[in-house]
Amino acid sequence: MTVAADPGSGPRDGVLLVGQSPALRRCWHPVAFCGQIAAAPVARTLLGTPVVLWRTPDGLLHSAVDRCPHRWAQLSRGTIAGDRLVCPYHGWQFGPDGAVVEIPQLEEGAPLPPSACLSMLPAVEACGMAWVSLEAQPPVPIPVIPEFTDTRFDRVEVGVIRYHASAPAIIDNNTDSTHVAFVHSGSFGADQDPQIGIGSVERTSFGISISFGEMPVARTPTAQRRGTRWSVTEMWLPFVQVGRMHYSDGSTHILVKGCCPVEDGVTDVHLAVLRNDVSDAFDRQAIIDFEMAVELEDKAVLETLPAAFPLDPRLQTHSKHDRPGIAYRQALADFLAGLS
Ligand code: FES
Ligand SMILES: [Fe+2]
Incomplete structure (x- = not known):
């Protein structure tokens, strides 16, 4: 027993x-x-x-x-x-x-x-x-996001969301597309097939990069008709996500999550969106409301996880779709060991 x-x-x-x-x-x-x-x-x-x-x-x-x-x-x-x-x-x-x-x-x-x-x-x-940084001369680069100074992109600061969850768990959640059909069934995941494609992961100088090939979407943001989407998500170690979603109608949406580790089990997520599809009909408040609703769906689940984040993949059970999350754990463990 x-x-x-x-x-x-x-x-x-x-x-x-x-x-x-x-x-x-x-x-x-x-x-x-x-x-x-x-x-x-x-x-x-x-x-x-x-x-x-x-x-x-x-x-x-x-x-x-x-x-x-x-x-x-x-x-x-x-x-x-x-x-x-x-x-x-x-x-x-x-x-x-x-x-x-x-x-x-x-x-x-x-x-x-x-x-x-x-x-x-x-x-x-x-x-x-x-x-x-809490120590002088931090040896790690700040993320580089060229679209912040690209005049074709408009920036919407969605807000700062206080999570009672650990920063690595929030980033791990963003490596994981398999939760969408369940956690986001009330928003953009309503029609999502749980048997989603597996992202390809690459180790980079700043962390990891996760790519998803073309996937069909019912409506593209600008043309509002059937099309495709492909995405690349960068995880800048330790706790910053930059997710770029490209649509076949030329729209690009970039989700930036800067996670501040407040203390064990508490994180402030600085959430901003950059978009190149601003028009007269562009509704800034609607974007904030949508992104906030999605964020609160994640928050409800992530706040049930422990403050201790498992860096060692052997502590949990995985499916083949969890490859990006395992890569993040390994990259973060190596990164922290390199700074110790
Ligand atoms: S001046 Fe006395 S505590 Fe700051
Ligand atoms: Fe999510």
């Missing part, structure tokens, strides 16, 4: 808990859409670490651990005055490099404690998102 146990419970060999991985601290992660960081400091949590982001009047983005060195108040509750970040507790002011420049309680000319410096973090903007 075997003893029943929850295979997803607790840390153990072969599983990834994002908050326990030093390697993930060395990676860039998307923490916000650029437009979310404006006149006030913004709070985020990345791999369990509180992070503050702010802009100086020159438009430059800055980030630090969200703790004032004085009494550890959250700087994200403070204000921006000129090019200074002002702590809400005792009003200490910090310059763009994180050094204290004024302590209001001290008389003019008094020396400032040299240790009064924020723990600055690397921060950059790319692909419409703000990216932060």
Whole structure:
């Protein structure tokens, strides 16, 4: 007789808990859409670490651990005055490099404690998102998505969706076309045959690429008649998906999911769509509503999975259609080992 146990419970060999991985601290992660960081400091949590982001009047983005060195108040509750970040507790002011420049309680000319410096973090903007790493000089590239600067494409920021699920499980879900007929039966998967074709997978310098050949579709987006679709999905390690869907009527839709690993079992998904088929009839809100409905269908199932993600394929059972998901596990395991 075997003893029943929850295979997803607790840390153990072969599983990834994002908050326990030093390697993930060395990676860039998307923490916000650029437009979310404006006149006030913004709070985020990345791999369990509180992070503050702010802009100086020159438009430059800055980030630090969200703790004032004085009494550890959250700087994200403070204000921006000129090019200074002002702590809400005792009003200490910090310059763009994180050094204290004024302590209001001290008389003019008094020396400032040299240790009064924020723990600055690397921060950059790319692909419409703000990216932060918890360690200096992250050795991993930020995804390259040329369509973000291609004027033929219009961008729709669908939103930031808080999942109570792990970031790798969300990416794994996007390697997997076999769930569509079931999870998305209420939306675009209504007529989907579960015996769908198997994607071909390729290891790349950034992660994996999954290709699906031509498949018939009942309606193409622009011509609104029968046609075909083919798609290529890139998984940029560790947790970014770029899915390109091409239609026989010339439409291309690109789904970008930047997953921020907030902590074990919690992820913020930054979801944006790029499309080249904008017309006068283009309904931005309808696109947001559709993508959000699809996302919520995935979220409902993914939130039932454990926070511990199985990197070792031997921990689960697979069918031949799961090849892309197995490739993602192996690529992610190799990637994390290479950073350790
Ligand atoms: S805690 Fe920030 S100034 Fe005192
Ligand atoms: Fe899905």
